[in-house]
Amino acid sequence: MDLAFCAKNKEEVDAFHVSDVLAGRKDNGSPGYRPQYHPGYYAAFILDPDGYNIEAVYHESR
Known part of the structure; x- marks a missing residue:
């Protein structure tokens, strides 16, 4: 199972990744x-404790 969250900008994607990695x-x-x-597809991915792929993605305007 995969789950994706839409971010408002690239900084939110970066913050998602940093905070989740720091959380283990x-x-x-x-x-x-x-x-x-x-x-324009900007994303980061982590695996949650159950092994699910969680993504934060920002779609840049073209």
């Missing part, structure tokens, strides 16, 4: 652009 959750993809999804 496993990094599953550092913040950055994911052009394989579409231009």
